[in-house]
Amino acid sequence: MKPELTLHQRTLTLKRFPVRKNETLQAWDAADEYLINHCQEMELDPERPILIMNDSFGALGCWFTNQAPVTSVTDSFIAKQACQENLERNQLPPISIIDCLAKLPQNPQLVLLKQPKNNRLLSWQLQQLCHLLPADCMVIAAGKVKEIHTSTLKLFEKFLGETKTSLAVKKARLIFCKANPSLAKPLPRPTQWDVPEHKLTITNHANVFSSDSLDIGGRLLLDFIPQDKKYQDIIDLGCGNGVIGIKAAQLNPQAKVTCVDESFMAAASCRENANINLENPEQLTVVNANCLDNFEPDSADLVLCNPPFHQQNTVTDHIAWQMFCDAQRTLRKGGEMIVIGNRQLGYHEKLKRVFSNVKLIGQNNKFVVLQSTK
Template structure:
């Protein structure tokens, strides 16, 4: 069983979550990671030269564990920029390497080429079953005909229909018994579907906003307009926006609806959209395209930039006139107050003196006090039965 060799050569308990939020009750690996690697151990030993793909590896347990078990060609798809940074940091600290390439690990995006010829897929089961179906279809279409998929999760977080999500793509699908409160799903014998494959965007026309939102599975409020975002858009009027805006930022852009709205209401401004998720930035690009053209004297291609980033780590200090933000308060399955706070810290650093931050949040959250402490004077500009919208001035 899992333990001996792997724990001796790669102590999972020494993994860190950094640069994600760290505390004594948050861990960088769990029993699901151990169970996935336990089931992968013999397959890697039988074919150490085979290509392993890890998907949604939270902090590097799967990719680094596969390396410790003897895999020498490892690809990794991590939607979150924080997860990607954590894998790199853990590799440097635990294996004393300067780059992932020294361990045979390469980062990939959500493309068929990432799955091409893969022999073994190790993955955490995502919350979104649409994303799970997308991964299963990519694996069945493009991986080796003999590919094995080992997908795991803690039992309390395993969606009820997770096993069913594999049936359209694999002829043999089974689920393990619970072990240390974790389970794995084993998928074999891929079903090859004919025809081209495209990212499964869902396009939804909103008749009230007169806009189209396009999003991929796994993106916040997939295939709909989040009610907090809808309320925030209703407050982005000339009365609440600064008189002069050269650069605006949609911080945590999600599907990109706020970005598209800013491009419409600020015709003389450039707009930066940033999100931690690559699925979100892909969705934002498409949402922007579907809602254009945008009336402006500026070159439309130069008016906006979409970035996958940890907050605003790539934005210069004191460079932004306006930031709009609908901050998250969950990280994965857990409530995470640090997620919003870190965005507010970035806003404080990047706003020009006199710059404006407009934020929407659930009214029960203490964000107004946090904004006043981190960014500057904050006033409530709207409130309904669930949400509050505030305007904060950077001083």
């Protein structure tokens, strides 16, 4: 896959993060190109901020950083790393990159919003913008035609203001909207619910998987978290709201538990849930990272994992592969990895290749729970 984006006599070299050999996916899409082309004739104020939301790998941040101060808002540690590396790769000035819970810059002249996979995050961001935007600021959102539904446009109408759409180009479409101050409401609080069989109360921010109940995979995995004094260092890899790591901490009060996720909202949810549910919240540490990058080898006794099978809007198995390989490197000899996944994802074969051993320790009609030992 060629990493060069060429538009309007300008070329950027853009790569996804993490960089992989023989990459088959590019670091931008038709929606990015449509936004860039549409904005090419706009007269931008070099002093007023441009606000970019959900920039997958930094294509938009790289394109606009020479035109005005840019603030990029993302819930993804990986997207942040990709943007920073692509800025350096193209010798471009840095931009401000903040997470979705941070305060937005005042008086932006333009908002460019890539449609997120999660409508809860979209609703949260539109409500943020309605409080913030001056009357002359246009919001231009972009996404794949097949992912912009009537319900999507209704969210813009409900939370931000009158909405119009463009024609489709290369299977992408733009949405145009300006903020209507009369629609501004207090930002919604995170959802919260109980898991009574495990005596847990769980809080979720907008972009965390399974917003108002415990997902069925996580519920099954809870029943297979081991309890043993031999576990001194436990990792919940891809922790989401932290329910697995928190239960592991309750069962193993002697252990240090590290919860790892690339979502900033997941990390915030996990920290809040540790404070709610643990007698000693300091037993649990929350880290934003790409899998187990920069974790010391031979430093953990148990890794618990419910791997994602998509990155942004792309279905992929490379995240699971990296999680399994990173866990094998990070575990001490005799350490264990316990994984839950849909039956059809083939994690049994992947774990066997990485660890040379795997056994089935639990299952239901949809999921399997697998264990491998280093």
